[in-house]
Amino acid sequence: MxxxxxxxxxxxxxxxxxxxxxxxxxxxxxxxxxxxxxxxxxxxxxxxxxxxxxxxxxxxxxxxxxxxxxxxxxxxxxxxxxxxxxxxxxxxxxxxxxxxxxxxxxxxxxxxxxxxxxxxxxxGDFPAITEAHDTLSALIDNHIHHGNKLNIDPRQVEWKRVVDINDRELRHTIIGLGGRTSGVPREDGFDITVASEIMAVLCLSNDLSDLKQRLGKMLVAYTYDQEPITVADLGVTGALTLLLKDxxxxxxxxxxxxxxxxxxxxxxxxxxxxxxxxxxxxxxxxxxxxxxxxxxxxxxxxxxxxxxxxxxxxxxxxxxxxxxxxxxxxxxxxxxxxxxxxxxxxxxxxxxxxxxxxxxxxxxxxxxxxxxxxxxxxxxxxxxxxxxxxxxxxxxxxxxxxxxxxxxxxxxxxxxxxxxxxxDEEHQFNPLYENNEEVLTKINKVVKKIYGGSKVELSSKAKKQLKYIQKHGWDKMPVCIAKTQYSFTDDAKKLGAPKNFTIHVRELQPRLGAGFIVVMTGKVLTMPGLPTHPAALDMDIDQNGKITGLF
Known part of the structure; x- marks a missing residue:
């Protein structure tokens, strides 16, 4: 066959x-x-x-x-x-x-x-998104290195780097080592490209103008005074947009x-x-x-x-x-x-x-x-x-x-x-929730009406983030729940149709450019790892350019 x-x-x-x-x-x-x-x-x-x-x-x-x-x-x-x-x-x-x-x-x-x-x-779409994302990362660290006029707290840079391959070694990193000429040392990490907010922004934009506006809204860091810093604050919206023009x-x-x-x-x-x-x-x-x-x-x-x-x-x-x-x-x-x-x-x-x-x-x-x-x-x-x-x-x-x-x-x-x-049938579309509802109400509706759960439990970090989100008026956006794909619960091993379980929310991430709040649950990762036998081991190409093993 x-x-x-x-x-x-x-x-x-x-x-x-x-x-x-x-x-x-x-x-x-x-x-x-x-x-x-x-x-x-x-x-x-x-x-x-x-x-x-x-x-x-x-x-x-x-x-x-x-x-x-x-x-x-x-x-x-x-x-x-x-x-x-x-x-x-x-x-x-x-x-x-x-x-x-x-x-x-x-x-x-x-x-x-x-x-x-x-x-x-x-x-070349994914390479362009990767380059735009990492260009922003470089510009953030460059801004901090050259005087930090925006008063960015290096401990609160929210913008990780990305690469479009599963690489568990890059989930948590330290950057800026090597002395004064090599930047400011801080903790960092990599997500996979598909988790980049730029990917979401590109997929939700209606045209180039909308793309540019959304890119400018993206939240990248906080100041020492806990004020949000966006791409527009850095003044690099145009540069990112032109990298994505095609x-x-x-x-x-x-x-x-x-x-x-x-x-x-x-x-x-x-x-x-x-x-x-x-x-x-x-x-x-x-x-x-x-x-x-x-x-x-x-x-x-x-x-x-x-x-x-x-x-x-x-x-x-x-x-x-x-x-x-x-x-x-x-x-x-x-x-x-x-x-x-x-x-x-x-x-x-x-x-x-x-x-x-x-x-x-x-x-x-x-x-x-x-x-x-x-x-x-x-x-x-x-x-x-x-x-x-x-x-x-x-x-x-x-x-x-x-x-x-x-x-x-x-x-x-x-x-x-x-x-x-x-x-050809006529039907009335019924949204699950209204965006002007409280964030926790929206999460609960997804958990109870879609997953079959009975309770949402927020970590102490998520509770603090919820208060911050409400303070800045970011709470009227839809919620995008990050959860294991294998189960209705946040535990990948619970198959079938479990009932009356708790969804554990560990973090709330406002994605102002994409226009939603990411709700991180359970142990879901934004940088996957490769399996014991990666598909790459079975791939090859001959001298005539014929590829085998791709699937």
Whole structure:
């Protein structure tokens, strides 16, 4: 059986100009990056107002869910039923590509391409974000070194450095050693690039002017008198903006079946808001009859954040929501060992199904129609499929079986037909909370209504930060909860659908440029580490430039 990269390399792609033509874009509206990639010039002039479909999932497991693969295959399925469709996805981070997940462009016959380029630097957006972020770091330390006119307290510099690879050694560092000519010694550390506020800012900006304004608002440090210092105070807003002048433009590629795909931005949903740029999503909505986007990790993270953070910035809510699940993953939630997932076990499936059930009810409370896509594996049995169908019907929604990995778009035709009907229904969107509510009220609503918890416990540090946030009037922003993706709780080992637990908040971080408050819970890290056997160990390239092992 061919690997994903072999399937991708064997596919003949269309010239990117042909893909752009399908969207009504002419050559003046795109900037070509070779034959198969392009950036979209802003502002993007189109005349569509397409339906928006959000794809989310159950909590991820080692058994695999295939949310991105399903999203891509679903986009191709619309083509098979003669509907004009465009996809909007996040860009892969080099950390997971070289770490445990490998490539992040779909799988089997449902992929975006050229997959090697997309997984490896693509059009340079992530390097640009990394450079802009670290340029700001250098400018902060330079300001302190040369007199510190703003009275910045080196012990309270909030702006860490970033690198787009999992590197646990850089989580905590000491900088400025080497004497007077080497700066002022202080504690520092690195986050992964996708955790940078600049990533969030880029993904939530409507245009270059909005980007510039948001960059200027970013909080970077505090003075000795506990006053906040922003990028605008440092006077470097313009410099950061010009480093991102190309990165802000959405990227256009295609699926293996030549469906247009906008891929832009890539914040993780466990440590950031987990959605591609609103510019990419708007580009899909404005150039196709149906736009499909996905949110990172489970519906408790990326799904909630798309609906409560991203949707208001887009100015449009989803017309339908797809929750992706697999029988294998639900059996794992039901206590089955990973090595035994291929064996039929209806009892374990039904024991793990409440994880899906909670995600269904969570998404339904927003008022939009919900459908469950069961991503088919060859080990699924008729008894398991029947049992899961009955469970899902009892939740008040429909389940549709899909098989896009082996069949491409043809494997999701039934789902596409179902969504066409759902998108024509009229529904009232219900946000989970209002931004003018108290910060703790907003956190409690997410914890109780989405996670199934009963209590929020703030550390002494978080309590002090909450008072500071309220004092400066930063409390009327949405909350972006940083939490493990593997569980509804803040403990990654608690699978299924636990109830009546406590979420432990250790820190509150105001992200004034992005426009939300990051709520750090449990032991979630903003700089991951590499696994025992990184995917990088299996990658290679020959003298002809042919890549192997990327996935």
């Amino acid at each position: 061919k690997t994903d990269i072999e399937i991708s390399q064997a596919t003949k792609l269309q010239n990117i100009n042909e893909i752009a033509e399908k969207l009504g874009l002419n050559e003046e509206q795109i900037e070509n990056y070779g034959k198969y990639k392009a950036k979209i010039n802003l502002p993007m002039h189109t005349n569509k107002n397409g339906k928006l479909i959000l794809v989310t999932s159950i909590n991820p497991t080692a058994a695999g869910e295939g949310k991105t693969t399903l999203t891509i295959g679903l986009g191709d399925a619309f083509k098979h039923i003669n509907k004009n469709c465009a996809i909007a996805l996040r860009e892969p981070s080099l950390g997971p590509v070289m770490g445990i997940k490998g490539g992040a462009t779909g799988g089997g016959y449902a992929q975006v391409a050229p997959m090697e380029d997309i997984n490896l630097f693509f059009t 990165a802000i433009k959405p990227n256009l590629v295609q699926t293996l079946e030549h469906t247009p795909a906008f891929i832009h931005g890539g914040p993780f949903a466990n440590i950031a808001h987990g959605c591609n740029s609103i510019l990419a999503t708007k580009a899909a909505i404005n150039s196709a009859d149906y736009a499909i986007t996905e949110a990172g990790f489970g519906a408790d993270l990326g799904g909630e954040k798309f609906l409560d953070i991203t949707t208001p910035n887009i100015g449009k809510h989803p017309d339908a929501i797809v929750i992706v699940a697999t029988i294998r993953a639900l059996k794992l939630n039901g206590g089955v060992n990973k090595a035994e997932l291929d064996n039929e076990n209806v009892d374990a499936l039904l024991k793990g199904a409440p994880n899906l059930g909670r995600h269904i009810q969570n998404m339904k409370q927003y008022g939009q129609p919900v459908v469950v896509a069961i991503n088919k594996f060859t080990s699924d049995t008729d008894n398991e499929t029947k049992a899961l169908d009955e469970y899902i019907k009892a939740q008040g929604v429909t389940a549709v079986n899909t098989d896009v990995w082996s069949k491409g778009g043809k494997g999701a035709i039934n789902l596409a037909n179902k969504l066409v009907k759902m998108c």
